[in-house]
Amino acid sequence: MTQEAERIDTDAAAPSASIAATKETLEDYTLRFAPRSYRKWSTRVVGISALGGIAYLADFAIGANIGISYGTTNALWGIAIFAVVIFATGFPLAYYAARYNIDLDLITRGAGFGYYGSVVTNVIFATFTFIFFALEGSIMAQGLKLGLGVPLWLGYAASTLIIFPLVIYGMKVLSTLQVWTTPLWLFLMVFPFAYLVISHPESVAQFFHYQGEHGSGATSFGSILLAAGVCLSLIAQIAEQIDYLRFMPPRTPANARSWWTWMVLAGPGWVIFGAIKQIIGLFLAVYLIANVADGATVANQPVHQFLEIYQNFMPGWLAMTLAVALVVISQIKINVTNAYSGSLAWTNSFTRVTKHYPGRLVFLGVNLVIALILMEANMFDFLNTILGFYANCGMAWVVVVASDIAINKYLLKISPKKPEFRRGMLYAINPVGFCSMLLAAGVSILAFFGGLGETLRPYSPLVAIVLGLVLPPIFAIATKGKYYLRRDHDGIDLPMYDDHGNPVDVHLLCHACGIEYERPDMVACETHDSHVCSLCLSTDKSAGCVLPAH
Incomplete structure (x- = not known):
């Protein structure tokens, strides 16, 4: 030797x-x-920790933006499509993560992509984390400016730097942070909305009759799909849920009910809470537009949405304090998850390509720097375009993996049912998932930018979903599954x-x-x-x- x-x-x-x-x-x-020796948390603690990561206020901004653009009816149908697609595609992924204790990158390797093929999807996911870190950081900076007069550029920096020390110790600190902050966050978010509905019942009618900023909110399938496309940019959120779910304890007859409950709630079930937040965000935006002077200029900013409601029933100084507190707590809860998951994704890709392991903390810093640059570039003003474009890539990846698990593994039995992620056991590239994702993402992006004609432009999300669903079984049958296991x-x-x-x-x-x-x-x-x-x-x-x- x-x-x-x-x-x-x-x-x-x-x-x-x-x-x-x-x-x-x-x-x-x-x-x-x-x-198993590290997974000492109960199903409840893991589930609550995972759900704590969806405390972001971006849903309020997304709901407001699509409602303002397309009207309430189109936005609600778009949100419904988003919820159904996310739940259906997220279920098999969440189950594999909780059952076999591996993250989505490791699942992706054995679900049609190969050892190196999933590097591309890891970059897609890392992109998701810094886009949404920047979005949440922008919302926090808006809150700091409104409440404390902090300049936006300084607020961007503060919202970035505060996250780094909280993410250093991973799940051990994050689980405690998420569990203890969730009750306060829920109260600050739910109470003002409930007050508004009860004390201003006319706001409900205003909400359902809202036609959008141009008054053209007639029900349109194209507008519904455009709204759904923006919402579906959140499809990669399942990967962040999985970064917690991989720490679920073993499933046994004694804990089976609790295991399934928290796996579903904290896995694909996150979309239920996300859809509710988007609807609330749209509701608050419509209220501001209809009832507050100059409300249209700030209707899509969550800090202003909650500030206006708080001011209805408490002194101005207390309303401002609570609004800023809600923004800060929400931003910390989600951005520790964005930073944590992004550091995992970058490290994973870098190590496989270079055969060198620099450590997760190096890429924690890299992810935060990229997010800060996006914030300073004022990406909040281009939110719909950024999220609509990204949705095509995220949907192609997640739907392809879900299709391989549900169809190729369980229905056709071509793909090995037990996941595999170790080097040497897998081929470098598996065309089943890798080529399916590239085709689905490429064609849907082409449609998104009008390359297939203006008629098909609104249907780019549908293109990504359909191609991501049908291509993996086609490739699996064509290759006879021989590229799954080396x-x-x-x-x-x-x-x-x-x-x-x-x-x-x-x-x-x-x-x-x-x-x-x-x-x-x-x-x-x-x-x-x-x-x-x-x-x-x-x-x-x-x-x-x-x-x-x-």
Whole structure:
């Protein structure tokens, strides 16, 4: 055995067991299966933590924007389409994450994309995180300017810097933050809306009769789909939900009901709460336009929406305080998730491409810098265009993965039912998902910019959904599923799953970094009579430990 064959780039691993264990705690198993020994939270805590990540106020701005553009009726139908699509596509993804304790990138690898193919989708997801970080940061800066007179540029910087220390310790801190802030956030958001409906019942009629800023809000299928397209830019939110759901405890007969309840609520069920917030945002915008002087100029800004309602029943100073508090709490709750998930996505892609693991915190900084640049460029003013364009990419990815799981795995049984993510076990590129996503995204973006004619332009979301749904089974049948697995056995004669179908917690020693990891994270080493962990395989520049193809 040569020295080169034995050498593995162990930048990913610390030099001693104790340091490595500490690093994994900080890194939150960025590129790995989340081990049972780390998943000590209850289903309830994991579920509430995941739902805490949807506290963003962007939904209020999105609902207001599509309502102002297309009228209440078209906006409501668009929101309904958004909710149905998100729930249907999010369910199989959330189930796989909670059941097998892996994030959406690891799911994507084995669901038709291949080991390197999912790098593209990781970049799509990372883009989602900094777009929405910038959007939420802009809303917080608006609140700071209104309440404290802080200049916008300084508010952008403050809303960015406050997030960094909160995300350093990953799930351990985030779960506590989300659980403890959720009751206050719910009260600050729900109470003023309930007051408005009860004390101003005429606002309900105003809401349903609102025709949009140009008075052309007649029911139109094209306008409905344009509204849905903006909302569907949130489709990648399921990946952020999954970054929490991968820490669900094993499902057993004793906790099955609780496990399913929280998996559904915190997984695809997030869209129910998101749709409600969009409708409330539109409702508040219509109220401001109809009842407040110059209300139309600030109707799509959540801080002004809530400030005007608070001022109806409390002193001005208290109304301002609560409005700013709501904005700050909401921004922190969602942007810790945006920053956390973005750091995972960037790190994952960089490590696979370069075979070097810089650590999650490096890309936490990168993600925050990109978001700050977007905020300083005033992206809030171009919200509909940015989100409408992004929706085509996000929908293509998520729908393709959902199609592979639901159709290719369970219906056609061409794709392996158990997920696989480890290097050496997968082909570099699987055309089933990779080509399906590129075609679905490319054609829908072409339609979005009018390349297929103005008649088809409003239907670009539908193009992405339909192509993302039908192309994976077509490619799977055409290729006979031969590009899913490079190997059908990882060389370890120990079961991967227990009697309840959960990943086992048997620990094996990685010869490269000298640390023990659980069985699902390990593969037999080609050059040693031992095992190697998935991260050391990812950083093996010589590929000396990678098992050969069958």
